[in-house]
Amino acid sequence: MSKEDIGITVTKKDDFSEWYTQVVLKAKLADYAPVKGLIVLRPDGYSIWESLRSTFDKKFAKNGIRNGFLPILIPESLLGKEQKHFAGFNPEVFWVTHSGTNEIGDKLALRPTSETLAYTMYAKWIQSWRDLPLKINFWNTALRAEIKATKPFLRTSEFLWQEGHTVHTSQEEAEEEVIKILEIYKNSVEEELAIPVTVGKKSEKEKFVGAVYTTTMESIMPDGKALQMGTSHFLGQNFSKPFEVKFADKDNVEHFAWQTSWGVSWRLIGAMIMVHGDDKGLVLPPKVAPIQVVIVPIYKNDEGKEKVLPKVEEIKNKLELKEIRVHVDNREGLSPGYKFNDWELKGVPLRIEIGPKDIEKESVVIAKRYNCEKTNLNFTDIERIVIILEEIQKEMLKNAQEQSKKNSINISDYSEFKSKIEGGGFLNAPWCGKSKCEEKIKEETGADIRVIPFGSENLNLKCIYCQEQSQSIPIFARGY
Incomplete structure (x- = not known):
């Protein structure tokens, strides 16, 4: 197989859209499903999502938020309780009308978002101030019939996301929650994905339907287009009143609750691809990379192999003790050059090259993916790779910030x-x-x-x- 068979065939500058699609497919993050508008997430793509999920879960938990699960089907009669909100989604809703060959009485919507379902349940679970605040996050999928041109991670008819829904006794407490979540989003995206964001409010015209106001974080992509990275909404009592989410205060006086909702989706992965990728393919920030370091042994014969592989194993073990995600590429029948190109396409942050001559020099060659810089590293300094990965993470954010400023x-x-x-x-x-x-x-x-x-x-x-x-x-x- 030639390099042309696996490499990116267009440049990021000349054909950004095609470049992006090729990176997604050829770096094996996702592939197109048999149904139009849907994609299949491959293991590397899902690993990045799992990394983000783990980060958010830890931060949510510190804020008193727990995870729950909601079903995907929502009765039409339920959606009608907040008609203004639902009208914004209606053109995109998928409907279930039959069970087998039999028509069902109340049409069922495949969840475009979960406010109506969550708040129906919240109304059952909340009786008094002692039940509040109620803070639940749901990791699930949403389905919206995408009428624009679809693009993996950015616009698909089904997507992975998290949606949080909280209930509070006061307006002040709910509005504080809105900002806390926005700060969690901003810090996580900048620290994990090395993507700078601008935070603030949406205009009245652009706010989430049903919200009193919407806060948002936005990023500019290298092609000059903006991407909404996440939103946190103050819902006020716009949902608690139609869904009767009420609580009795300490004096046993009943009040409508104050609510928030917020979410990010896998479009964060799409942003990461666009911001950091180059003409060779994907460039992954170390914190979310499924493989942080790949070791490529180089030898021509069995003698070289016997000399190199024990040292490779030793280095691998040292790095794993430092909790670095490391992989050894010991595929037979492929040249080192082919392997280098393959791992560059997949965006692995750091590559270690080691052959018989390196062993004699008691050093390895390390290649940084984000700037293609190659240097030598002594065997005695191998554990410095922990620091090198941290430096790469910081430099990637710095570079992205400079690019954003230029735009x-x-x-x-x-x-x-x-x-x-x-x-x-x-x-x-x-x-x-x-x-x-x-x-x-x-x-x-x-x-x-x-x-x-x-x-x-x-x-x-x-x-x-x-x-x-x-x-x-x-x-x-x-x-x-």
Whole structure:
């Protein structure tokens, strides 16, 4: 098999969309399912998701959040209890209408999101203030008939995600929860995936249907498009009233509860691919890499093999004692060059090369995936690989931050806005706060208000569209 058979055949710069798809498929993260709009997650892709799940679970648990499970089928009659909320999803809902050959009376929706089902149960479980706060997270799938062009991890008709739903006795406590979750999301994405995010609120037009307001974290991708990385919603009492989620206070007076919901999906994996990948393929941050270090033994004959393999095993054992995920590529019949290309395609953060000459020098060659840098490392310094992996993680975030900064522009003139948006990026532009201007900008340029960053309030400028007094400086961008 030639390098061309396994390698990426387009460049990231020239054909970003095709490059992305090839990386997903050829790095063996996922593959297309027989049903349009669905993908199959392969072991390496699922391993990354498991790593993120483990990180979130630990942080959720520290915040008093426990995991639960919800069924996938929701009766239509239940969805009708919060019609405004459900109307936003209705065009995308898959319906179950038959059981075998028999029609069922109440159509069943395949879960587009779980508010209606969760809050029906919460109403049963909550009686008094002693039952609150109630904080449950659900790791599950959601199904939405994707009408736009599908793309693995970014737009599929079924996707993995977590959705948390909390209930509180006061508005203040619920709003504090919204921000706590957003901070967990931001810190986790930056620390684990090495992707910088901007946090703030969605506009009234872009908020989650049924929410009082939505907080969000947004990132800019290398092709200049924005990607919503996660959201945390303050629901107020918009769901507790129709679903009768009530509690009796210490004086036995009944009140409607205050609620939040929040979630991230496997589009985080898609963001990681886009932000860090290069023309050779995937580039994985060490913290989420299924394999952090791959060792490639190099020898030409049995004599060399007998000399090299014991040292390889010794190095492997030392690294595993340091809880490093390490793999030895001892496949027969493949050249070292082929193996190097294969592991570069799969994005393994660090490669160790070791042959008879290296053993004589009492050192190995290490190759960093993110910058393709090669150096020698003495046998006595092998345990430094722990530090090297930490350095790679930090450098990847630093590089991504620099790239994000280059893709962010301050704009105050609408003509310039229309010109710059064609090249993509985050456009920071003053806005009067009126939906009419927001809608006109979207209609004329295709750019949404992605996020109104915290602290971006500004009354000293003129709205980029109507020239009235500004209220804030949101980030506009075209998005996925």
